[in-house]
Amino acid sequence: MPFRLCLPDPGLPALLLFICGWLACIGPAWGTHIVGGEMELVHTSGSSYTLVLNLYIDAVNGSASALDGDLTASIFEKGSNRRMANVLLPLASNTFVNYTNPACTKPTLSTRKLVYSRNITLAADTYDSPQGYYVAVERCCRNVSIGNIVAPSNAAQTFYLEFPAVVRRGRPFLDSTPRIFPALADYACVNELFYYEFGGVDPDGDSLVYSLVTPLNGHADNNVPKPAVAAPAPYAPITWSPSPPPIPGVPIRPPLGTLNQIPGSPTLAIDPATGRLTVRPLDQGLFAFGVSCSEYRRGEKIGEVRRDFQLMVLSCPFNTKPKVLLLPNPASKVPYRPGRDTLHLTPGSNRCVRLRFTDSDPRSQLSLSLHPVNFAGLLPNFTTATSGLVRSPGAPDTLTATLCFPECFDTRDRVFLLDVVVADDGCSLPKRDTVRVAFTAVPPPNSPSTITTTAGPTQPLRVRVGDLVSFDVIASDPDNDPLQLEMTGQGFNPSTLGATLSQGTVGNQQHGRFTWRVDCPAVGADSVRNFQFTAVSAPCNAREAVTITVPVVVRYANHPPVLVSDVQPPKAGEPIPLVELPLGRQYTATFSGTDADRDGLTLTATGSSLDGNGGFDLASAGMRFTPTNGTGGATGAFHWDVSCAAANLHRDLVVTFQLIDATCRPLPQVQQVRFRVKSPDSLEVKLYNVITPNRDGQNDEFRLPDLPVNFCDRQFMSIKIFTRWGQPVFESPDRDFHWPGQGSGGLYYYFVTYTDGRKYRGWLEVIP
Template sequence: MLLLCSWLLLAAPARATHIVGGEMELVHNTGDSYTLLLNLYFDAANGNASALDADLTASIFDKSTNGRMVNVVLPLTSNTFVNYTNPACAKPTLSTRKLVYSKQINLPAGIYNSPQGYYVAVERCCRNNSISNILDPGNAAQAFYLEFPAVVRNGRPFYDSTPRIFPPLADYACRGELFYYDFGGQDIDGDSLVYDLVTPLNGHSDAAVPKPAAAAPAPYVPITWRPQPPLLPGQPVLPPLSTLNQIPGTPTLGINRTTGRLTVRPSNLGLFVFGVRCSEYRNGEKIGEARRDFQLMVLNCPINVRPSVVMLPTPSSPVPYRPGRDTLRFFPGSNRCVRLRFTDPDPNSRLTLSLSPVNFTGLLPSFTTATSGAVRTPGSPDTLTATLCFPECLNTQGRVFLLDVVVGDDGCSLPKRDTVRVAFIAVPPLNSPPLLTTTAGPTLPLRARVGDLLSFDLTGTDPDDDPVRLEMSGLGFNPVDLGATLSQGTNGRQQRGRFTWRVDCRAVGPDSVLNFRFTAASMPCNTRQATSITVPIIVSYANRPPTLASTLPPPSGVNPPLLKLPLGRLYTATFTGVDIDRDGLTLTATGSYADGSEGFDLTSAGMRFEAQNGTGVATGRFTWDVSCTAANLHRDLLVTFRLIDATCKPLPQTQSVRLQVQSPDTLAVKLYNIITPNNDRVNDEFRLPDLPPNFCDAYFTNLKIFSRWGQQVFTTSDREFRWPGQGSAGIYYYYVTYSDGRKYRGWLEVIP
């Protein structure tokens, strides 16, 4: 961290030779959120520390128009050294740092939807001054380049993370020796990756402007290859350097199209820059690409002779195994081990054995002795030995499997290897399936009723003493969902289980037979062998409806009976429920309005229901204290009594009654229309004695009398009023109002 901070203090745009190579990545996080990264590889041995940037600017462009979308300032977030494949081969003059610049960005679907996609570029100068295969390397820049697709396609999100490519390269190559390195990448979306060589891009920056404020749009100028030096007379003409001849050699630099593995046997010393492109395909369509520039140093190395390995088919066999001609055959009871002898003519070599399956996956043989050691050092033998044993369970299923046994040394720059390709056929030992017995029976199917407890034992054994596991399943159902359990444990060579099931309503359905399947299973050599037993169980269920009797009036037709009761009356009804199946019975009462609207609470209407519930018998008592609390509801009341039996499929019984508070207003209203106020004591005053009486919250409110011209001449709130007239003959009109909204009107003639 201290080193990073000290370098950052010096970080200013500068002309410097420091760039080893690099590439860009775009990683999808969630929704519109992505992380944009630039991996820049810095020459830590010869690079100018002042060129260590604290940030770099990436520019995003629309591929179809080259229009700039946005500039993104990427801060430096990581600074680490790149490790050698073999640390013992490290050269102090070859040291590389990996600088990671990254930032989280948003790519909204409403903006980044161009069908041709987008590209990102960062431009920075300068490359190492000692590069051998390009012109003017100290003034040569690098354009870091990445393509990615639109984030929406056919109106739907199209998420993509570009390939996370290429382990960084810190190794060097030896002249005249085969160099190989895995540049293969990973794609978290599962897209297909294809690799090819490309000419590195120089771009627009140079020594005068090493760090532009932002990248210019494409196209980007490529680097210029250096011509091959002239040859001496008589030597063959060397081909010019190009995309397909970036590092001269036999073979020249190449990359495997599908694996990304680099190979070259370089013929010239020097520092060589090269370019690789990784194209990304989804459903056969190219959706993006990532480019990397990098360098490879070619040095003169000490001669390193390849080690050798020899296989003896049996520990005592003097005749070596002949690859391509012999096939090892392993059968039950046969010897499954072979002996390996490996050596190296170079002194002080340390050799290591490894295995690589060729045409199969899964179980591999194992070494029973040491797989590495030194040769030709004081106290060490010239030849090392190891024993390789093939597992008893290895099964080639009649096919010939191929296995590479590889010995590698610790030579520089990369290990040299020798391989013995072993062909073999393996047959695992014979194995018998397990045995299963049960105490269920002897008569099947088993029969049960709801509430019964079923229980029986199971015993699993294996003739070959393989571990046995008991399993339980159902044909068309899950026994656990019905409450069934299978507990088990090991007793010597036996696996014992206990099936237990308290039958409840979950087992009651349209099917009369439930088939429980029990299995004893073993896994010899990871191959399942099983034996099953089916135990059918019939669950019997029958239910007769309970009966409900009461003292309610019998129903009238299809409607519940109607009871009209006056204020002050106490009504009582009793109920008796009986179930011949002796199921638990419950009596309830609920209130609702006869017109079908919402219900009401019984107590709010002066009603009460008490029930004595029980097994097979239930009784209840309903009482109604008829009062204004019910009358003030102004609607017929419906009370429903329900008897339900506690069983899997209840058959409830109901009775209902309509209740109404009887109004005392049974007389016809009489309205008078003439008075003679002549003091003869006969019809001298206007009265209305036959108005409806007050009833609960419906009561007389007032009376108003008007002249024929609409002038109010009298008003009163006393229902026992008396009006002697206005002193003059004529026609008058009166209005009577009740609190419940009822109104009565009439006319009155006054005759003196």
């Protein structure tokens, strides 16, 4: 649609006509599109980030070409301008930006927000430059009707942000740039103060500092409106429009620049801490401006986001500021005097005040709001309507409201300040009137609660393991404040011991039922358990508590059980009795245990070893143990069938018999017995080394009668006889072998082996 910035009129003053020419009054023309925008870099996890471009376009005068399906962001190293990556950002969303006050909507002002984004990876071994990095997107062109820059239809924008290295001193350095900047969809009115919260937030809690900067133009233009990639810095700024020539009798305007981007009284400014924009513009038109948001961590600048935008200034109908009066009580007709009067709110006094508010403009919609100045938390409340229409047919000239301070308000000997604000619905921003109310408040007195128990007059309570302890806890409050019972323990958590406290309200009392089945966790070095019961009330949201303690002594004593058996006691000098039996025998033993405390008893038998290098399964050695367990007594029968199964284990077998009492702190009793399979008696091994095969009946054959006899898995395997040159001359698997010699004298060698790995070797001389 055609757009005309201003229409000359013969009745206009000369200054206004000149300003209209200075702002480049134009005939019908199609604007381009870009309103402004900013970039964001959001850390998601690890080395993953999301790169975002928020682009705002003119939805009224923009061309169809404004809706790019994607834009390309280029990442550079700051220290060298080295290009690190080009990131294609696809369009993710397309929405309208809402007015602060929808009633002030103007058909000539409509803005779309286009969001372009993509997930990227910033690897620690790549993005580690101490100077940091910057990202840029270049796009042309701005709205043709912008009046404070030269050739706006050929003026581009460079969207720019800086971010730090993702690793510092070998450790990850995580950072997200400031974000969630509110879009500027409102317009300003000539000679009216305009303000707007233009600040962002930082997800890392870094400090943000705002300042005005000259918007960047960069390298794009009408010929190349959408470069394939952004060029490296530096980026040329836009060119401010020249100052108008002086007019006699008219104050000279300062030239446009970074600190005078929108002429006004005051000129455009931004609060460095909050990002709030303020300006009282002098001229009608469309104005571009730039803002920088710098990010600081521990006093060091680590990043920066630049934001370009534009502000439309219109000639608006004059809006008179509304007025509000405060009357201290219903009988008073004297208004409250801010800065001089103080309201004193005491128990039993009237805690409500009346408000009158009005506006001289016709058809004004007024609304009241409260803003605490030097306190937080509880606020007074309106008991009547806080908004309404004045000076309209059928509507009153003045509205009234009642403001009441809660009974619990407590200023604690301080003077609190509260702003009562009335606002109209004027455009583009409402006007306000404020009454600052100073007040003190004292809440009603509070009587302490009481708490008792039915635990009995004799304390501490004395209990044993297994006892059930129960009693009632009763709390009441003289002021009938709601009560809640709490249970704690001195140095312990009652719930871990199985103690519970159920409660309910009976009349104006809070009743609790304490129940505890005393169990082993209650037994400790300090057997006294102090249970604390607290009645909690919250008059005026202030915690009040009264506590009572019930001590409980857990009595516990345990006598060790007694284990006896019919096993023969050990011989002198031996710590463990030894049972040694030959193959084929049977052995039995009985064990019995008693306990004076009548605790449950358990008898067990396990195979072990003298050196502690592993046990054995009783059944594998021909052993079995049959216990009969019970309360206060237990018996057990041990049986051993002596066989090669035990002998083949090649060691003494130790069986550990244990009697365990089932109580909180058991005192087990242990008896060990050593078992051994007796081998057949064997003579001392003798190895002969001379024979004389002369048939005289004396020493004619080589034999080894004193070798170990065969026993279980210890069996004779073979004998081999060799000449002195290693030639075999005799071999036999018979333990009772006979070798008469080789027919001629000489020296021979023999080698004897058993199945259990035993070996015997020697030499033999044959003398004919």
